[in-house]
Amino acid sequence: MTPETDLDRDAFDFRPTGNEMLARVRDEGATGRGRLRVYLGMAPGVGKTYRMLEEGHRRLARGTDLVIGYVEPHGRPRTIELLEGLEVVPRRHIEYRGVVVEEMNTGAVVERHPTVALIDELAHSNVPGSEHEKRWQDVEEIRDAGIHVVSTMNVQHLDSVADAVATITGAPVHERVPDDVLLRADEIELVDISPHALRQRMKHGNIYPPDHAQVALDRFFTEANLTALRELSLRLVAQRVEGQLEGSMAGQELPLVTERVLVLVDGSPASVRAVRRAATLAGLLHAALAAVVVDTPESERLPFDRARDLQEVIDDAVDLGADVVRVQARDVASGIEQAARTRRATHVVLPYHERSRVSRLLEPPLVERVSGRLPDVEVHVVAASTKRP
Numbered sequence: 001m002t003p004e005t006d007l008d009r010d011a012f013d014f015r016p017t018g019n020e021m022l023a024r025v026r027d028e029g030a031t032g033r034g035r036l037r038v039y040l041g042m043a044p045g046v047g048k049t050y051r052m053l054e055e056g057h058r059r060l061a062r063g064t065d066l067v068i069g070y071v072e073p074h075g076r077p078r079t080i081e082l083l084e085g086l087e088v089v090p091r092r093h094i095e096y097r098g099v100v101v102e103e104m105n106t107g108a109v110v111e112r113h114p115t116v117a118l119i120d121e122l123a124h125s126n127v128p129g130s131e132h133e134k135r136w137q138d139v140e141e142i143r144d145a146g147i148h149v150v151s152t153m154n155v156q157h158l159d160s161v162a163d164a165v166a167t168i169t170g171a172p173v174h175e176r177v178p179d180d181v182l183l184r185a186d187e188i189e190l191v192d193i194s195p196h197a198l199r200q201r202m203k204h205g206n207i208y209p210p211d212h213a214q215v216a217l218d219r220f221f222t223e224a225n226l227t228a229l230r231e232l233s234l235r236l237v238a239q240r241v242e243g244q245l246e247g248s249m250a251g252q253e254l255p256l257v258t259e260r261v262l263v264l265v266d267g268s269p270a271s272v273r274a275v276r277r278a279a280t281l282a283g284l285l286h287a288a289l290a291a292v293v294v295d296t297p298e299s300e301r302l303p304f305d306r307a308r309d310l311q312e313v314i315d316d317a318v319d320l321g322a323d324v325v326r327v328q329a330r331d332v333a334s335g336i337e338q339a340a341r342t343r344r345a346t347h348v349v350l351p352y353h354e355r356s357r358v359s360r361l362l363e364p365p366l367v368e369r370v371s372g373r374l375p376d377v378e379v380h381v382v383a384a385s386t387k388r389p
Helices: 006-012 018-028 048-061 077-083 106-112 135-144 159-169 179-183 195-203 210-218 223-248 269-285 304-319 332-343 357-362 366-373
Strands: 036-041 066-070 092-096 099-103 116-119 148-154 187-190 260-264 288-295 323-328 347-351 378-382
Touching: 036 048, 036 223, 048 066, 048 077, 048 116, 048 148, 066 106, 066 135, 106 135, 116 135, 135 148, 135 179, 159 223, 187 223, 195 210, 195 223, 195 304, 260 269, 260 332, 269 288, 269 304, 269 347, 269 378, 288 304, 288 332, 304 323, 323 332, 332 347, 332 366, 347 366, 366 378
Parallel strands: 036 148, 036 187, 066 116, 116 148, 260 288, 260 347, 288 323, 347 378
Antiparallel strands: 092 099
16 A cells, blocks of 8 residues: 555545645635545455545544445455444435345435545446435535545446447446546546456455355456456556646646556566566556566577576566566567567666676677667666675
8 A cells, every 4th residue: 555645644634723724725715515536446356445444544543524425345354344433324225126225325424514425336326216326426416515525436437438348348337437527536546456466366255255256257357357457547547647747737848757667577586686676666656567578589499497487487577566568579679679669668677697708799788788779768777686786
C-alpha cells in the first residue's frame, strides 16, 4: 500500500481547524458539493474495498465524521474484520419477486449527513423499487447534499470500454457507469496487482469459495483477460493524469509524465538483482514495469541449466508485478531497443557482465550500445555482487 500523502489526508477530512478550515471553506463555498474519490481496479479481488475501508479507519482515527453507506464484503474474512468500528447506515429492505433484497438507504445517508460516506460498487444496479436505478445516481444525490463519497469500481464497468471488454473476455457487461461520472471524480486511485498475483489469490480462496474459484480462473480470470483489463486500467489513469497536467500547464512545454521501466532478463545472477532493482525503481516512480526477454539466434542453443535459470528469473519478475515481453532480434541491443520503443520506456535496467579486454575491443559493452540507440532513456546497470562494476 502506498504511503498516504498530505494531499490524500486532506482530500476528505474537513475538520474546522485554523487555516485548513479557511482554505476548505474557500474552495467549497461556491458549490458546497461533496467530493468523489474512486478506487479503481482491473477486476474483482484486487483489494478495492479493503483499501476503501482502510482509508475509512484512518479518517475516523483523525476525527472525521464517517459512515458506511454500503459495503459488500463478499464473505472475505479480512474485509469483514475492517467493518468493525465503523458506523453503518441501516440498509433498505425491498421485496422483489418474492425475495427481500438489501439496498443502500440513500435518504438515510443524506439525513445522517456525515462528512464522508463509504459506498462500495459504484456500477451496481439497484433492485426495482429503489430510490434510483443505479448506485452512481445515489452517489450523485449524496454528493449534492454536500457529503464526500469514497467509492469503488472495476474498469470494465466504464461505459466507453464495456463493449470492448465484453469482446475480450466473452462476458457481457450489464452494469455500467457513464464516463463523465468517473472521469470527473475529484480523485481516482488505481488499486493495481499483477495478473499472476491475482490468480494466486484466487487459487488460495481469498476471492471466491474454492468450488467457484476454478471456474472463474478458467473463464473470466485468465492471464490474457486480466492482462488486457490491467492495461485498460493503467491507460485510463495515465490519460487522466496527463489530461489534468495539460489543463494546469496550458501554453507551457509539458514534461514526460508517465514513467515506464524496462528490465532485461537473461537468466544470469546479475539479472536476478536487475529485476529486483527495476521493481524497486518502478515502485518509487509509480511506473509500469516490463521485463524483456530477447530471443536471438544464439539464445536458441541455451543449455538446459541456463534455460531453467532464465525461467526462474521470469517467474520472479512476474511475482514482482512485471509484464513479460519476448522479442526476436538479431542481437540483444536491437531487441532492447525494439521493446523500449514499443513500451515507451523511460528507464532501462541492464544486468552487468564482466568482459575481457579483447571482447571489449571487438564490441562495445551492452550499456554503450543501448545508450547510443536510446539517447533519451535513462540506462541503469546492476551487477551480480554488491561491488560496483
